[in-house]
Amino acid sequence: MQRAPRLAGKVAIVTGASRGLGQHCAMMYAAEGAKVVVVGRNAKENPMRLPGTVFQTAEAIEEFTGGQALAIVCDVTDEAAVESMVDQVLDRWGRIDVLLNNAAYVMAEGEGVAGIPLRLFDQMLQVNVLAAFHVIRAVLPAMQAKRFGNIINVSGRSRTRGSPLEATKAAMETLTVGLADELKADGVAVNSLRPFGFVDTPGVLLNSEVKPSDLMPAYSYLDAAVLLAMQTADTYTGNVKTDAEIIRELSDAATLQRYAEINPPAWSASLQLAGAR
Numbered sequence: 324m325q326r327a328p329r330l331a332g333k334v335a336i337v338t339g340a341s342r343g344l345g346q347h348c349a350m351m352y353a354a355e356g357a358k359v360v361v362v363g364r365n366a367k368e369n370p371m372r373l374p375g376t377v378f379q380t381a382e383a384i385e386e387f388t389g390g391q392a393l394a395i396v397c398d399v400t401d402e403a404a405v406e407s408m409v410d411q412v413l414d415r416w417g418r419i420d421v422l423l424n425n426a427a428y429v430m431a432e433g434e435g436v437a438g439i440p441l442r443l444f445d446q447m448l449q450v451n452v453l454a455a456f457h458v459i460r461a462v463l464p465a466m467q468a469k470r471f472g473n474i475i476n477v478s479g480r481s482r483t484r485g486s487p488l489e490a491t492k493a494a495m496e497t498l499t500v501g502l503a504d505e506l507k508a509d510g511v512a513v514n515s516l517r518p519f520g521f522v523d524t525p526g527v528l529l530n531s532e533v534k535p536s537d538l539m540p541a542y543s544y545l546d547a548a549v550l551l552a553m554q555t556a557d558t559y560t561g562n563v564k565t566d567a568e569i570i571r572e573l574s575d576a577a578t579l580q581r582y583a584e585i586n587p588p589a590w591s592a593s594l595q596l597a598g599a600r
C-alpha cells in the first residue's frame with residue numbers, strides 16, 4: 324500500500340535552494356506533498372559559480388514530483404527583499420507552515436580564525452546568522468497568526484574545531500534554542516539540523532580537503548529534514564541534532580537500521596557516543 328505524503332497541504336520555504344542540499348530538500352518536500360517556495364540569489368547560471376538557479380529547481384520539482392513550486396529570486400541578506408519574498412508567498416498561497424533556513428556562505432576547510440580575511444568572515448556572519456534571522460522574523464507573523472509553524476535552521480561542522488564556519492553555526496544553534504523557548508506558546512517549533520558528515524553535493528566536491536571516501540549519501544539527511552518539518556511545538560522543539568539523531572528519535576527501528584547500513588560506520592557510531600554522554 325502506498326504511503327500518504329507526509330507534508331500534504333503544507334507550504335514550505337527553502338532558502339539556498341538553487342543547488343546542493345537546499346535543492347534536494349526542496350524536491351523532497353514537494354515529493355512529500357508540500358507546496359515549495361524555492362528561494363535563492365541565482366536567476367541565471369554564472370560560469371564562475373556552481374550550476375543551478377531557483378527556476379531550474381522549481382522546474383525540476385514540477386517535472387519530477389508533479390508538485391507545485393514558486394521560484395523567488397531573493398538575496399536573504401537584504402531585509403527588504405526578504406519581506407517582499409514573504410509577501411509573495413502569502414499572496415500566492417496564503418500561509419507559511421515550514422521554513423528551512425538552508426542558505427549559507429562557506430569557505431574551504433582549513434581556514435583559521437586568525438588568518439581569515441575580515442570581509443569573508445563578515446560575509447559568513449551576514450548570510451549564516453543575520454540573514455537567517457531576517458527570514459525567521461519575516462515569516463513569524465504568518466505563523467503566529469495561525470498558531471502553527473515550523474522553523475528548521477541548518478547547522479554544520481568543519482574539520483577544524485572552532486573554525487569561522489562553526490562560529491556562525493554555533494550562533495544559529497544558540498538562537499534556535501532561545502527561539503524555541505520563546506515561541507512554543509505561539510505554536511511554532513524551532514529546531515536545528517546538522518548533517519552528520521559531508522553529504523555528496525557539487526559544492527562539497529570543490530573542497531580539496533574532502534576526499535571521496537569522506538562523502539555520504541543524502542538520504543538520511545533528507546528524511547531527517549522531512550521528519551522535522553512534520554513536528555509541532557508540542558511534539559519536538561528546541562533541539563540541535565544531526566540527521567542520525569533525528570532518525571533515531573523520530574523514525575522507526577527499521578528506518579534507522581536501513582540508514583545504518585547505507586551510511587558509513589561512523590554514522591551509527593555517533594549515536595552510540597551521543598547515548599553515552
